[in-house]
Amino acid sequence: MSETWKTVRHRTAIGRSALSVPVRQALADRQLTPERTILDYGCGRGDDVRALEQLDRRVIGWDPYYQSESLIEPSSTVLLTYVLNVIEDPAERRETLEHAWKLAATVLIVSARLTWEKSKVRGEVFGDGLRTCRQTFQHLYGASELRSYVEEVTGAKVVAAAPGIIYAFKDDSARLSYLAQRIAPDAAWLASADTVSAIAALVDYVERRGRPPRIDEVPHKTAQLLANFKPNELKRLVRDSADADKVAEGAKLSTLNTLLYLAVELFNGRGPFSSLPASVQLDVRAFFTSYREACRRSDRLLLKLRDTGYIRGAMAASQVGKLTPTALYVHQRAVDRMPTVLRLYEHCASIAAGRPAEWTVAKLKHQGRAVSWLEYPDFDTDPHPRIQSSYAVDLQSLETSHTSYVDSTNHPLLHRKHEFLAPDDPAAPRYRRLTESELKAGLYENPHLIGTENGWEAELIRCGRALRGHRLVRRPAE
Numbered sequence: 001m002s003e004t005w006k007t008v009r010h011r012t013a014i015g016r017s018a019l020s021v022p023v024r025q026a027l028a029d030r031q032l033t034p035e036r037t038i039l040d041y042g043c044g045r046g047d048d049v050r051a052l053e054q055l056d057r058r059v060i061g062w063d064p065y066y067q068s069e070s071l072i073e074p075s076s077t078v079l080l081t082y083v084l085n086v087i088e089d090p091a092e093r094r095e096t097l098e099h100a101w102k103l104a105a106t107v108l109i110v111s112a113r114l115t116w117e118k119s120k121v122r123g124e125v126f127g128d129g130l131r132t133c134r135q136t137f138q139h140l141y142g143a144s145e146l147r148s149y150v151e152e153v154t155g156a157k158v159v160a161a162a163p164g165i166i167y168a169f170k171d172d173s174a175r176l177s178y179l180a181q182r183i184a185p186d187a188a189w190l191a192s193a194d195t196v197s198a199i200a201a202l203v204d205y206v207e208r209r210g211r212p213p214r215i216d217e218v219p220h221k222t223a224q225l226l227a228n229f230k231p232n233e234l235k236r237l238v239r240d241s242a243d244a245d246k247v248a249e250g251a252k253l254s255t256l257n258t259l260l261y262l263a264v265e266l267f268n269g270r271g272p273f274s275s276l277p278a279s280v281q282l283d284v285r286a287f288f289t290s291y292r293e294a295c296r297r298s299d300r301l302l303l304k305l306r307d308t309g310y311i312r313g314a315m316a317a318s319q320v321g322k323l324t325p326t327a328l329y330v331h332q333r334a335v336d337r338m339p340t341v342l343r344l345y346e347h348c349a350s351i352a353a354g355r356p357a358e359w360t361v362a363k364l365k366h367q368g369r370a371v372s373w374l375e376y377p378d379f380d381t382d383p384h385p386r387i388q389s390s391y392a393v394d395l396q397s398l399e400t401s402h403t404s405y406v407d408s409t410n411h412p413l414l415h416r417k418h419e420f421l422a423p424d425d426p427a428a429p430r431y432r433r434l435t436e437s438e439l440k441a442g443l444y445e446n447p448h449l450i451g452t453e454n455g456w457e458a459e460l461i462r463c464g465r466a467l468r469g470h471r472l473v474r475r476p477a478e
């Protein structure tokens with residue numbers, strides 16, 4: 001085998017009929033906004049570039065094979081999408097990453113294929129990857145390997161946006177805004193067509209956020225409509241119309257979100273008050289006596305995260321989620337309702353490893369610190385949803401693992417679905433009724449048998465029952 005073998009790299013570029021996953025993620029995360037310039041470095045056939053142009057983004061694509069004549073210019077956001085995988089020479093791989101980093105003014109977005117795709121890539125071992133029969137090369141990354149590699153080469157503070165998608169920020173205020181956005185996405189404003197709807201939108205904002213907005217937080221159109229009122233008139237209108245209980249709930253949530261934000265920031269060295277994103281500064285002013293008090297409270301929260309007894313107590317006291325001897329399981333719709341220390345636990349894991357795009361239930365272990373995101377695509381339609389995949393991160397080692405159950409012939413499945421949800425979830429009563437009739441029919445008498453499809457089916461037969469949607473019925477005679 002010759003170590004000087006040159007791969008036919010451009011063969012790895014596929015035609016895309018839809019945006020790539022990293023570009024979709026970056027759009028959702030507001031890293032590809034219209035005011036930013038974008039460079040797609042190693043753009044392949046250029047389908048992401050064309051799709052971004054259609055979205056009115058200022059984007060240039062460059063590729064050594066497909067677009068080598070483009071002028072490479074430093075840009076706010078640089079995309080390096082599935083390029084590192086295909087470079088067989090580790091020195092050139094590093095140079096490519098370094099070069100892309102130099103070109104990024106605000107953020108570099110690196111994505112790579114991950115080891116969990118191993119079964120899709122065949123070939124013989126070459127260097128630190130595989131040489132395929134099409135004369136291409138693939139180095140599949142571990143999710144944590146990619147994160148540490150980008151961190152080490154760029155020397156930047158990085159965040160995992162999703163598994164295999166890393167953001168390396170050059171501009172710290174962009175990083176802080178992104179992190180704040182991730183904890184508390186900006187409250188969407190109701191559309192305002194006239195003064196009445198503009199006031200309704202303002203009241204809605206105050207109820208959800210727990211404080212009035214500053215003028216630059218108000219959408220332009222709404223601000224124009226509200227400009228007809230004097231500030232005191234607006235204050236009075238909001239005071240008279242907003243539901244005081246909702247405002248108090250909104251204030252509580254914003255306070256907890258601020259604590260969460262400041263706790264995560266401690267890992268990176270918390271900056272002065274003036275370095276915080278404007279919306280967080282406003283929250284600190286509205287809900288705490290001082291920045292120092294807010295920091296003290298978030299430090300206490302972090303200490304609690306290290307205390308296993310405290311975590312166990314928080315899990316036992318949680319109003320949402322199913323507690324087992326090893327972990328707390330919570331549906332996506334209910335994670336924001338967990339006690340704050342548990343939200344911090346899940347959030348730290350997501351910053352380190354990236355939450356997968358598709359997940360249904362988060363699993364937080366009591367012992368050690370490890371979070372898994374489990375995917376049950378049919379959670380709401382299947383009375384006993386079957387697991388499709390699981391992605392786990394150990395917070396102590398930062399090691400990640402992925403398990404796919406797609407080819408499983410005997411999937412693990414869920415029972416007592418309502419326990420994963422908040423009690424006031426609209427679907428919970430229907431799921432609870434099903435559990436009660438299953439209990440009455442004796443279906444939970446042998447818990448060790450019912451954890452997988454085959455065992456569950458056998459128990460249904462033993463008890464003479466069948467499922468019709470979320471109803472348990474007598475099994476028709478065979």
Ligand SMILES: C[S@@+](CC[C@H](N)C(=O)[O-])C[C@H]1O[C@@H](n2cnc3c(N)ncnc32)[C@H](O)[C@@H]1O
Nearest residue numbers: 009010012013042043044064065081082083096
């Ligand atoms: C798997 S394709 C990805 C293309 C595109 N980013 C996408 O996601 O559709 C890898 C691309 O990397 C390009 N490439 C290879 N070596 C490169 C280098 N040193 N710098 C930049 N791009 C490179 C190849 O020409 C190829 O088009």
